Amino acid sequence: MEFINQMYSKCICLCLILIFGAWSSEATSRNLEDAAMYERYEQWMTRYGRQYSSMNEKETRFNVFKKNVAMIDSSNSDVNKPYKLSVNQFADLTTEEFKSQRTGFKGLRDTPRPTTSFKYENVSVVPSSLDWRTKGAVMPVKDQGQCGSCWAFATVGALEGALQLATGELVSMSEQELVDCDVGGENEGCMGGYPDVAFLYIIEKHGLTNEANYPYTATDNVCNTTEADSPSGSITGYEDVPVNSEQDLLKAVANQPVSVCIQAEGAFEYYSSGVLTGYCGTDLDHCVTAIGYGTTDEGIDYWLLKNSWGTEWGEEGYVRIQRNIEAVEGMCGIATSASYATV
Template sequence: MFGAWSSEATSRNVQDASMYERYEQWMARYGRQYSNMNEKETRFNIFKKNVAFIESSNNNADKPYKLSVNQFADLTAEEFKSQRTGFKGPGDLPPLTTTFKYENVSVVPSSLDWRTKGAVMPVKDQGECGSCWAFATVGALEGAIQLATGKLISMSEQELVDCNVGGENEGCNGGYPDVAFLYIIEKHGLTNEANYPYTASDNVCNATEVDTPSGSITAYEDVPVNSELDLLKAVANQPVSVCIQASGAFMSYSSGVLTGPCGTDLDHCVTAVGYGTSDDGIDYWLLKNSWGTEWGEEGYARIQRNIEAVEGMCGIATSASYAIV
């Protein structure tokens, strides 16, 4: 009996040693340093749990997507949500827009990728700031301006973080794309990233740079709620800001078409920049994220499209909007 227990304990120690070596390699890759050994040990235990979840998911051959041990592997789900998302619901805002310019669209391409048409800037990184709402807004804005003018300009998320504050939008503490679109309309445009670079932090609004807009819009519209068909009509015509629930597998997503499980408690906003059907026949949305190029498919994700639930996968059809130039 004692021998069996000793053998089992030794096996666990070997496994822990192997995992710790993997942890050290992961720390070196991502330049992770901790203030003391207690913190390092705490993070190691979180790392172990995340790796177990990732490997369990990847061992399921029925899943058409893969997860990876990425730069977020030492974070709990709660920490990740507070640092890397940032959607805040509409609260006491005025009624959402009631017009939908693509209502009568009847024919759309079977697949579309706005990256190939020059309407998408390279992937950016919001850092440890709950500013996804600003990046989703800017992604949709950049696309709309390019389609209207032929010029693709990297616009300033930091202006929104610093200046579009009060009410629903609170910089790194979260925000709502519709409010950001209203700000851009009221300020007669948004400045570009070169004028007002991103810092991943809340700062005092730079009034000088705000007075030099690089692109403006006349209006924005919301896609009718709970309709993937209407969302398809919009994305077929321009990049669209969409909000989703990014908990669970999304944090460690690496490749393929994410098919859930996924809820509809929205916490993160991204830009829908296309759609299509995978080689194994799964319809998907193509999403541009704001977590850098080491996450996902070089910063992008594909999530399942045309599902039974009207909200769409991860709630993608419940809060979508686009700019009108």
């Protein structure tokens, strides 16, 4: 009996050793993984010049970073996806923080927008591909900074293109005038706005000044009426693209750059290259400028969009998203809120 008890005790001890050993091994593995991730985090901080006010904040940001990197790495491990993501400058932000700092479209209104005419309605033939950059109608990529002013950048991108096509001259126009001066109504500077309302402001003011006169600051300021009263380019009106029609959007983009609004979360936030496909919502929160379209060698139709997050994001500041999808709203809702200037 004593022998059996001794053997039983030895078995219990052996089991405990094995269990503790497994726990220890798992903990060591986790520690090694965290150490490698933390080193990656430190390298990322150095690259983007990130500094935090306390160790607690640094640890909090590390946990956000770790979660975002896991999503990015998981996506990139799928060889069937025709796009890649990157651990970019937004990797330490939560989705909520990112939206508040880097988007700015206030969303679709509860009541439908007033119907405008659509001058491209009867267009029947368009090029198979188009890039307005090659035709001199697109200014270099800009950066809205930590200000919810995407609506101003999308408006100005469409405006610059329309003016270039009408005059032959490409001039960088002022987003800051819209941020500072187109306020008091639906547009609220860094708190968000609507491109169509911005077009109305430009029409009523008989134009918009240029960026050299009224440079961008990424902050809400008192309107500089002196500069705002010195327009550099004017328009006669604007038109909305009919809702939920990628074909009508194609007709418009084939003729000029167009302001479009989308949902810019998840994979879009970390987009690096390729054609963004797959699930993307239609809860519109960000506006960009559609400057072209095409088809990849693999047969994927895409829209070419100019973003306002600087040249380190995406394909030097641009993104391609899938075109001609089954949903009428288009990828990320691109066909639900599009407009352009008329000159």
